[in-house]
């Protein structure tokens with residue numbers, strides 16, 4: 278076995294453990310969406326993936342096969358029911374796979390046991406993982422500044438906020454390079470003038486599969502000051518230890534845990550309206566019904582399917598929404 282493995286994963290999990298073992302964790306979603314995403318979906322469909330399965334699953338499949346991945350960690354509870362079957366396909370293609378499960382409820386002991394099992398798999402101790410957490414938290418503090426520059430001062434726009442936060446799920450597998458580029462970005466962003474004359478939006482849900490959503494919102498005079506799930510992936514809670522950090526991480530749990538995070542952030546960030554993104558064929562479309570019911574702000578649900586630019590119908594809906602509320 279190689280000393281340093283490239284470990285692909287399907288959604289955020291305690292990535293500190295993989296770094297502690299000296300391996301390179303890579304978020305398959307980031308590989309998929311930053312490459313030729315439409316071709317990746319097409320290739321998976323040619324292999325037999327049904328049209329009626331979420332495009333992110335098909336993208337993750339192709340990314341795992343193309344990105345020189347040595348092992349795949351699938352988050353099979355606390356993410357997506359499809360991940361279990363995706364792992365089955367990858368196992369059948371001889372990938373070493375590992376199943377990680379967030380507990381159904383936010384249960385401290387169960388999560389602790391699951392992280393310990395992961396640590397045993399990679400031959401590291403909790404102290405090793407906590408040391409990596411300290412290192413990554415130094416970068417996360419800088420991402421917190423970036424997030425504040427977004428919602429407090431408008432010096433960082435919603436698209437940039439999305440990009441940096443979502444990239445922090447794996448720090449590009451290279452935290453030192455990530456931090457150096459983030460430092461350079463922050464120096465430049467801090468010198469920009471303040472912006473405050475735009476309509477303030479929240480973006481809820483998994484990252485958009487549209488390639489130009491943020492640019493489109495900007496053309497309509499709006500910007501996103503709260504990227505909900507991206508901010509969760511970046512783990513900006515800065516809790517003192519690994520277990521607490523992954524207990525407050527809302528994404529693996531129910532929509533009610535998400536709301537505990539969302540509602541105060543909407544108020545704090547003076548959000549004027551909500552864009553709630555759902556992916557075609559995703560169970561989170563059901564959660565969206567509760568979000569809509571519990572959030573007392575203008576609320577627009579967008580449904581994306583294939584990786585592409587925003588289609589004319591969605592554009593029309595955005596324009597109408599902005600005309601009424603913007």
Ligand code: SF4
Pocket residue numbers: 331332333334356357358359483556558559560561
């Ligand atoms: S968008 Fe939904 S269906 Fe698609 S991978 Fe994510 S959780 Fe699964």
